[in-house]
Each structure stands twice: as structure tokens, then as C-alpha cells.
Amino acid sequence: MTQTRTARTILAASAGLFLAGLGTGAQAQFDPQGLYSTRDILDAEVHFESAPASEPSEVVDILLGDDRKVQAIVVDTHDSVGLDGDTVVITNQHYRLVNFNENGETQHDIIVETDTEALDAMPRYDREWMNTARERAREAWDSTGEGAESAWHRTRQGLDRIGEGAENAWERTQEGAERAGRRISETLDEWTRDSDG
Template identity: 40%
Template sequence: MIHGKPLHHATRTATLGALLAGSLALSAGAMAAPQGLYSTDELLDADVYAAGSSAQVGEVQDILLDNDMTVRALVIDTGTLLDLKGEQQFVIEAGKFTVETRNGHDLEEIEYRVNVELSEAELAEQPAYTNDWWQNAREGAQKAWERTKEGAASAWESTQEGASRALDRIGQALEDVGKKTQDAANQ
């Protein structure tokens, strides 16, 4: 037991905390003022507020990371707070929210407030966190990764070709200068 929680919970929290620390600090769009270290355990279930609203609209249900362990989105559980039928969970992409730390000097008292830069109506229009969304997002991320790899390979090939052509032109120019110098010396 650590802090009254089972060891597997503490290990999960420590691992997620390390991932989230780097992710939130590097994901400038997701943070107003990076503070260096964040607790995923405390971020999960953090209160969420919509733009222009002083009332809580939900809480953080999940944190979505990409292959680089960068925070890409938060899943917000609105419960019945937005007057929607039944409980709803929405995916809020990085850049559409900020995380505000409260009581950051005391690990036992640390709290986060997530401010979504969307109105309540705009929040309700975000993608619902469902299995279909998950499968489509994973497939889209994989395709994007493949395009990135192909683009990087293509860019490298273009760079090599360009450098080769430039070296050929430089070589030809040096050869021309050499011929002109030789011709001038022979006259």
C-alpha cells in the first residue's frame, strides 16, 4: 500500500504521471503555463468548466496519448450536467483546453481544474467517446503515421537528389573554370 492505495494503483499512477509530465509540458497548446510535473491520478476526475460558464460541466474521464506519449486529447464525462439524455463522454483535443493547478505545492492537496475553450453547446458537439470513435481514431492515427514515414522518406530522397544535382553543377562549374584557366595559361 502507498498513500492508502494498492501498489498496482501506485505503479500505474507513477507511470502515467511520468508520461503525462512530459506530454503536458511539451504540448504547448494544451497548457497555459507548463509547470513541469503533473499527476495523472489527480488529473483524472478533475473538474471541467466550459468557456463562459462558472458551473462545472463534467470531469476528466481519460487521457489519450499518441505514439510519442504526447497528450492528444482528454475524455470529458459530462454525466447529466449538460442537460443531455443520459451520461455523455466527449473527446476534447489538445489545444481546446488548459489545465490549471491548484495547491501545487502539496502533493496531498494538489488539484486541477480543466478549462475547455468551448461553450457548453460546442462541447456537446465534440466527438462522442465510443468504440466506433476509438477504432476510427486509431486507424486515422496509423494512416497519418504511415503518411509521415512516406513523406519523410520522400523528403530525404528529394534532398539527396537535390544535393547530387547541386554537386554535379558545382563540379561542372569547377571543370569549366579549370578549362578557362588552362586556355588562358596556354595563350
């Protein structure tokens, strides 16, 4: 293990302590960055609180909803995590991103905050899971979006028209998309919790 990787592993294991307020200088490492590159996130090491001695795992995909927001990450787990190297889906409520400076550049680590039981119950990522998740997310969108278009396909033609009516319609469309996005996130979290039991 290189010195850099050792330092990152120690950083990841200590992140909770820093965030709790220990080490005033180190706390600045966790300030929000504001805008994130998916390339940087895909390069991030993944550390599991329930397996602190494990080797880092790897983000292999980022799942986005129709609202264009991240709904989950997909992680190839290292054998030492205890999941037989399975690829798992981790929804937003189960992880956090840690920013830190390394050789003058901002780097990221992902900390998965689950106990061993919840970790074992995380969905395995495969074609069947993706097809079912896509269908459930589509149903959540349809039931909550109230006619809102997918943000991927939405246009702003309404704003090109004169009059406040078009702007109000656009705002209602955005609000519907936001509600639908929250419902998609809740659906994936509920599904994950259901598989826990």
C-alpha cells in the first residue's frame, strides 16, 4: 500500500471525528466544493464504516433520475469488504462525499455509512435490478410528476413566449419535476429498506 493510499485510508477512517469538530485545521478539508466532476467521483476511493480495515472499493457508475439528480452510486466492492467483491447499489442516504487536498488538488473519498447488516442487504447491481429500478422510478415519476416532462427532454420554449403565463407554466413544470425526483429517491430508498428486512 502506498503512502498516499495509507494517508487516504486514515483520512477516511477519521472523517467522522473531524466532522464532529476535532482538529480545526483539518475540518476545512470537508468544505463544500460547489460543483463536482463525475470523472473525479468515478476516481474516488470508497470506504465502508462497517469494514474499516478493508481495502478501498471503486465507484463504477452514477445513477441519475429524470430530474437529472444523482439517485445512487454503483460500487465494485473490494473482496476485503465482505461482500465477495459484489457490485452494489448505494442510495444517497447511505454515503457521503469527503473533499480533501492532495498535492494542491481537490480529491474525493466516499464514506459508506451503514452497519454490516445493512451493507449485506444492499441491492446487487445487475441487468435485472436496473430494469426493475427503472420501472419503479418511471412509475414514481408518472404518479408524482403531474405531467412534468423529463428534465432531459424539457425545453424552455414557453419562456420564449411573451407573458407571465408561460413563466408560471414553466415554474409549475419544474416544481412537478422536483416532486417527482424526490419521489424517485424515496422509492429507491424504500426498496433498499424492504430488501433489508
